[in-house]
Amino acid sequence: MDDKAKILVVDDERLNLNVLSDLLRQDYKVILAKNANQALDRINAEYPPDIILLDVVMPEMDGYTLLHKIKEQEATKNIPVIFITALDSKQNEAKGLEMGAVDYIRKPFHPSIVKARVKNHLTIARQRKLLEGLANLDGLTxxxxxxxxxxxxEKEWRRCLRSGDLISLAMLDVDCFKQFNDNYGHTAGDDALKKVADVLSSEMKRPADLAARYGGEEFVILLPETDAEGAKFAVERICKAVEDLCVPHGFSSAGQYLTVSIGGVTVTPSISSKPLDMTVGADSMLYEAKRRGRNMVLWTDLS
Structure with missing residues (x-):
């Protein structure tokens, strides 16, 4: 895939499309659309644009209407939109900004201003994505x-509710982790958690599968469209892979190496239930696995 940022230019005037394309194509991948419908097709493509330059006045569907459609879609609402316009009205400018446009560029175009504003807003967009990514990542693992x-x-629950598919969830706890920390030190404890996280991440085979750190030494595994048999098989593989790391743990009641206990549940989402019910069910099975001696997987099929 091209590393250049992708810019979508939407304008019904061929001259304006050519001018902006010639101006930007050396530094960016420029995609053109001569009307709003063409623009929507390009915006909803597999790889959407990183920024949109959008004419305000167009036939059939104007820029304001197209901006509204962009902002109402979850997948496209955060794409920055810069209006390009010959209109010189403070009311028009205020309307666009209130609707979510990030800036205005006036016609006729001043090359240095176009380049500077595009560059600035792409930088802001990259920084926002980076911050969003950091907010969704665990700092240690x-x-x-x-x-x-x-x-x-929440997303997968709603999707499976619509489709009638099963969804499986597992809660994982590192066995006797307090004793590990107390005897080997917190640095060794952090290293152990990173190793467990690496195992979990490597075992997530499909795009919708998710392993996450839930808190402390506890992790969660989300397996949409997976029945109880398939989910239990997958997490049993994780359980064995952690033990096969052979991280010494001489203070564990579950074995000589670092191990994990896993409890899981498979459900069919319904209107009368919610994701929290599934989490509580998996946590209950995890508690039972720990009560029975740890280093095991216990599963319940409620589908």
């Missing part, structure tokens, strides 16, 4: 955090 999991489980 660099895997998704609890906030990221809660967003994902």
């Amino acid at each position: 660099e895997m998704p955090n609890r906030r990221s999991f809660e967003i994902a489980v």
Whole structure:
């Protein structure tokens, strides 16, 4: 894939499209659209644009209407939009900014202003994406955090509710981790958690599968469209892979090496239930696995 940022230019005037394309194509990948419908097709492509330069006055669907459509879609609402216009009205400018446009560029174009404003807003967009990514990552393990999991489980729950598909969830706890920390030190404890996180991340095979740090020594595994048999098989592999790391733990009641206990549940989402019910069910199975001696997987099928 091209590393250049992608700019979508939307204007019904061929001259304006050519001018902006010639001005920007040396530094960016420029995509052109001569009307709003063409623009929507390009915006909803597999790789959407990083920024949109949008004419205000166009036939059939004007820039304001197209901006509204962009902002109402979850997948496109954060794409920065700069209006390009010959209109010189403070009311028009205020309207666009209130609707979510990030800036205005006046016609006729001044090359240095166009380049500077595009560059500035692409920088801001990259910084925002970086901050959003950091907010959804656990600082120690660099895997998704609890906030990221809660967003994902709500999304997958709604999707499976619509489709009638199953969804499986597992809670994982590192066995006797307090004793590990107390005897080997917190630096060794942090290293152990990173190793467990690496195992979890490597076992997530599909785009919708998610492993996240839930808090402390506890992790969560989300497996949409996975039945109980398949989910249990997947987490049993994780359980064995952690033990196979052979991280010494001479203070564990579960074995000579670092191990994990896992409890899980498979459900069919319904209107009368919610994701929290699934989390509580998995946590209950985890508690039972720990009560029975740890280093095991216990699963319940409620589908």
